[in-house]
Amino acid sequence: MQYIKVDDLAFHYEDEPVLENISFEVNSGDFVMLTGENGAAKTTLLRNILGLLKPSRGSVSLSRENRWGTDLVVGYVPQQVSSFNAGFPSTVLELVQSGRYPRGKWFKKLDKEDKEHVRRSLESVGMWDMRHKKIGELSGGQKQRISLARVFATDPDLFVLDEPTTGMDIHSREEFYKLLKHNSEEHGKGILMVTHDHEELRHYANKHIELIRKEDSPWRCFSMDSCKEPSKHHSSSR
Amino acid sequence: MFFYGFMQRAFQASFLISLIAPILGLFLILRRQSLMADTLSHVSLAGVALGLLLGVDPTWTNILVVGIVAVLLEYLRMVYRTYSEISIAMLMSGGMAVALVLMSLNESGANMSINQFLFGSIVTISQQQIWLLLMLTVAIGLLYIIFRKPMYILTFDEDTAFTAGLPVKTMSILFNVLTGVTIAVVMPIVGALLVSAIIVLPAAISMRLSKSFNGVILIGIIIAIVGMLSGLIGSYQYGTPPGASITLIFISIFALTSLGKKLFSRVRQERLNGRRDLTGDISQTK
Numbered sequence: 001m002q003y004i005k006v007d008d009l010a011f012h013y014e015d016e017p018v019l020e021n022i023s024f025e026v027n028s029g030d031f032v033m034l035t036g037e038n039g040a041a042k043t044t045l046l047r048n049i050l051g052l053l054k055p056s057r058g059s060v061s062l063s064r065e066n067r068w069g070t071d072l073v074v075g076y077v078p079q080q081v082s083s084f085n086a087g088f089p090s091t092v093l094e095l096v097q098s099g100r101y102p103r104g105k106w107f108k109k110l111d112k113e114d115k116e117h118v119r120r121s122l123e124s125v126g127m128w129d130m131r132h133k134k135i136g137e138l139s140g141g142q143k144q145r146i147s148l149a150r151v152f153a154t155d156p157d158l159f160v161l162d163e164p165t166t167g168m169d170i171h172s173r174e175e176f177y178k179l180l181k182h183n184s185e186e187h188g189k190g191i192l193m194v195t196h197d198h199e200e201l202r203h204y205a206n207k208h209i210e211l212i213r214k215e216d217s218p219w220r221c222f223s224m225d226s227c228k229e230p231s232k233h234h235s236s237s238r
Numbered sequence: 239m240f241f242y243g244f245m246q247r248a249f250q251a252s253f254l255i256s257l258i259a260p261i262l263g264l265f266l267i268l269r270r271q272s273l274m275a276d277t278l279s280h281v282s283l284a285g286v287a288l289g290l291l292l293g294v295d296p297t298w299t300n301i302l303v304v305g306i307v308a309v310l311l312e313y314l315r316m317v318y319r320t321y322s323e324i325s326i327a328m329l330m331s332g333g334m335a336v337a338l339v340l341m342s343l344n345e346s347g348a349n350m351s352i353n354q355f356l357f358g359s360i361v362t363i364s365q366q367q368i369w370l371l372l373m374l375t376v377a378i379g380l381l382y383i384i385f386r387k388p389m390y391i392l393t394f395d396e397d398t399a400f401t402a403g404l405p406v407k408t409m410s411i412l413f414n415v416l417t418g419v420t421i422a423v424v425m426p427i428v429g430a431l432l433v434s435a436i437i438v439l440p441a442a443i444s445m446r447l448s449k450s451f452n453g454v455i456l457i458g459i460i461i462a463i464v465g466m467l468s469g470l471i472g473s474y475q476y477g478t479p480p481g482a483s484i485t486l487i488f489i490s491i492f493a494l495t496s497l498g499k500k501l502f503s504r505v506r507q508e509r510l511n512g513r514r515d516l517t518g519d520i521s522q523t524k
Contacts, residue, residue: 047397050397050400050401051400051401052397052400052401071403074401074402076397076398076401078395078397078398085268085394085395087445088268088393088394089264089268089445089448089449089450089451089453089454090390090394090449090450090451091449091450094390094450094451095394098387098390098391098394101387101388101391101402102402102403105387106387106388107384107387132449133449134449160401
């Protein structure tokens with residue numbers, strides 16, 4: 001089932017063109033990595049997809065339903081260093097529990113199953129023992145982990161992740177990729193992830209989108225290949 | 239003092255304000271809108287001046303004007319997303335300017351009434367205002383209980399709230415309007431100049447004392463009750479303005495808790511160091 005469809009998207013910051021000719025899809029069960037050099041407007045593209053920015057041309061459609069026919073739940077992890085509200089008066093547990101709210105718990109009490117989800121999510125990122133700590137007292141890497149725990153607690157149909165592995169060691173990164181791959185392959189989750197770890201992630205992702213800038217054009221363009229054909233990808237993207 | 243009707247009303251009002259101030263204060267601080275309360279209190283002077291000029295109850299013109307400006311504030315916050323203080327500066331000075339112009343147009347003795355609104359006065363509290371405050375407290379209490387979770391996400395990160403499907407814009411506007419109405423109702427009691435301090439300070443103090451979100455609200459309410467009631471008693475005893483007395487008490491509590499927290503962490507650190515030294519000695523002896 002199609003979760004994201006981007007069709008000939010263009011985005012301009014005031015008069016400056018930033019993105020052009022962007023078209024791709026993310027379906028249920030897809031693990032898509034989105035790469036591009038620094039300043040390639042990867043985050044801008046994600047924000048267009050999520051509806052936080054409005055495309056200047058073309059269209060983005062985000063499915064309203066998941067493959068079971070119920071409301072699509074999106075789990076978004078923004079780029080952490082700039083966005084994490086470190087002074088927020090909350091314990092780690094409270095924050096990760098808030099990941100369950102979009103699962104029909106805005107006005108209901110969390111039940112046993114919700115709490116079990118939260119426990120497993122915190123354990124999966126090795127932060128269960130820190131659950132009573134204030135989030136402002138955590139290190140950068142720990143903050144990153146609880147953001148991921150929060151999104152796992154949501155158990156979304158579609159993960160939209162903006163450089164989620166910044167500050168993680170290689171072992172943690174591999175564990176994280178395995179967990180995402182399991183989620184896409186076994187549970188049919190859609191995953192769209194901005195990353196710089198292209199070489200590491202190509203063993204796990206099944207699609208690759210790269211934002212590139214053609215020499216004769218100021219626009220950002222786009223190429224999409226299967227990760228299983230890395231040589232083709234390199235020839236077509238440059 | 240407790241047998242005077244006006245003092246009883248003042249205590250009732252202080253207690254009710256103590257219940258709502260930390261809730262609004264915490265959200266204002268977390269949304270980086272601490273100065274919004276100050277802006278709206280300046281604007282509310284224009285509402286009062288308008289009421290006095292038209293010869294109607296200033297409470298209602300005040301609520302109307304502040305409600306409209308609260309919506310405008312959210313619009314300007316969106317327009318000047320990066321420099322959101324611009325909207326604060328613009329509306330604060332604009333509100334004061336309109337108040338002064340309206341006052342100059344009023345040839346009857348409106349200045350006296352404006353002074354009461356500027357500095358607040360215990361004797362200005364009527365039974366009608368107590369009822370209004372009680373209704374507002376019940377409304378804010380219920381809204382907090384119902385919308386605690388969506389507001390938690392909204393104040394943590396607006397983008398996360400949006401992607402979770404929350405109506406971010408509508409929630410922000412309604413929160414601003416609620417803050418505006420609260421300020422319009424509370425201002426005659428504590429005064430326009432100090433209303434924001436009374437709303438923001440209890441939450442600011444409790445944020446340093448509690449780790450959890452609900453804990454901040456609960457501790458904030460206790461601090462607000464202690465500060466408001468003792469400030470009121472002090473103000474009666476020494477004949478000082480109530481708003482100023484209460485604010486000074488809050489600032490003293492802030493200083494004391496900061497000092498206490500510093501001392502506590504120093505003692506804790508010394509104990510930890512002592513334990514480490516002891517462990518080192520034992521391992522060396524072995």
